[in-house]
Amino acid sequence: MLKPPAGAEPTRDQLERWDREIVWHAFTQMAEYEPLIIERAQGTTLVDIDGNEYLDGVASVWCNVHGHRHPRLDAAIREQLDRVAHVTSLGTSNPTTIKLAKRLTELAPEGLGHVFFSDDGATAVEVALKMALQYWRQRQDPRPDKTVYVALGDAYHGDTLGSVSVGGVERFHAMFQPLLFEVLRTPAPDFYRLPEGVTRENATQHYLRALEKLLAEQHQRIAALVVEPLVQAAAGMRMHPVGYVRGLRELTRRYDVLLIADEVAVGFGRTGKMFACEHEDVAPDFLCLAKGLSGGYMPVAATLTTDEIWQAFLGSYADSKTFFHGHTYGGNPLGCAVGLATLEVFDEERTLANLVPKIARLEQHLARIAEHPHVGDARQCGMIAGIELVADKQTREPFPWHEKHGHRVCEWARTQGVLVRPLGNVLVVMPPLSVSLDELDRICQAIEGGIVAVTEA
């Protein structure tokens, strides 16, 4: 074997310099970027190039499910590698891809019998948006005027232009306004900052009434409504009141509007059930999946849909009803192999049943953390927590965003060996579902310590 020339391996300092100067990191101000280079991982623990260990408190940004280097998942990829690494989904297939599609239709809410694979959450949403529009144009009784979408305030559906169009996070999306298509907004439920006159008891009704008004006026031109059911993650882990998603389903049915459920963040056990829609017995017209679908290993995404939608695309080639859309790596067998193994591990390790004590433990930590004078709200949905820091607990006045309180708490937590990422002034707890109770304690204690250190400094 040829040996690489001596000195070919970069030094530690070279890696850091190249990381600072060459690699352009996502959602990162590179002028202020401080490299943290993770070399390996095991379970919930990440290890950097200096051998420092960190608990992965945000599941490598909301995607890791069963831990890093899980033997079953590692083996699934190796076994697939011995057969074939990639098969195009343009006109060909692969047993692993087919098996994952079948398994997803068995697990998903009723009626979602067809699966379109892509490679990321944003693409899973793009697929649903385009399919919805094309469906209205070519179904038996065509409705070509249905070309507009409804989305929630502060929504986040990914960073491609279609998903940014339906997105509503001012700081991320305002810049690109000239490129975006028209979207109608319905206000996002905000339990912590309810509008004047709205109570926790009537919040569901209030927000559904706002939507109904919009649908009643404009349903003729609305193709679909897109929502992150139960938790609007990037908005700061904002949570929907009970009955809201159920109400969305009823209203969209009544007004002939398709419902797109973006479960990219909340799917695969995050909320305590396999899919968030199950909490409200909702079957959407489109279910968008990514992040946890591969256990957090590979870029795999899927858009599930109904037979009603599927039928509208059938015909001879000359009918031109084909869905002219695809991503080179959609349905990639390596990704599907680890996706299939991820779902098997849910059964083998009874992942959902084992979450019950962890969800209870997280609740205990949040109850204590909520007492802190600068914690305005500590909200939870299953294994998702958002701890909102405020300058004034009485008035709920936020800390100015540029003071980076959330970021500073996370920096402090890092000194305790815990890696977490904030959403502005909201601290996020979202470890792999395989986290142990002890590890969960350490993650919450590090955040709590950080809150004390930063707000009392």
Ligand SMILES: *Cc1c(COP(=O)(O)O)cnc(C)c1O
């Ligand atoms: C992360 C996320 C996306 C985008 O997924 P990518 O894989 O980053 O493109 C879309 N929707 C929701 C709700 C997300 O949390």
